[in-house]
Ligand code: DX5
């Protein structure tokens with residue numbers, strides 16, 4: 237198991253001051269920036285694309301913020317946005333296997349673009365997609381909500397899936413990150429970690445209304461995680 241990483245999802249940040257929000261959570265101890273890309277086609281919501289990723293990356297470089305950007309693609313088709321996100325500064329690019337016509341090719345495109353690659357599993361998607369690609373991935377992302385919106389309730393079955401994914405990773409002997417996304421908060425993060433997770437996405441649990449734009453509150457919350 238790799239060192240634990242906290243990955244705030246900017247979906248719940250204030251987009252009118254995205255740079256400041258990202259800087260505040262990173263200074264408060266977060267490790268990764270989770271960047272949710274939704275296309276109003278694969279999922280019923282529309283968010284941000286490579287232009288915003290590039291602006292954010294440039295801002296982070298100017299501010300000497302070195303955290304990786306973890307781009308979670310909820311788009312269909314997948315392949316034609318990979319190069320754009322790689323050029324925009326993405327470090328990890330993950331996608332949903334159902335959204336790709338050719339999963340192995342999408343993984344190869346991500347790697348060829350110089351990024352780390354991962355597959356994302358919806359609550360009802362089988363981990364069997366991993367069988368032939370364990371040697372090509374750097375991350376497995378288990379969804380603990382149905383993708384599309386922040387602020388949903390954690391689906392407990394995701395814990396079983398984390399345990400199963402952890403076994404696959406350990407058996408592979410490879411350095412593969414195991415990430416969870418959806419409904420993760422300071423209150424349930426210990427249980428999620430015990431199931432084998434090492435990378436914790438949290439949107440509303442960090443950028444929630446009560447905490448919004450308050451660097452001190454981010455500090456307190458992230459320290460509890
Ligand atoms: C949902 C996104 C998540 C979302 C998590 O489709 O992939 O990253 O922002 O938000 P919370 O932590 O509020 O469930």
Ligand code: ZN
Pocket residue numbers: 245270271272308417437
């Ligand atoms: Zn996400």
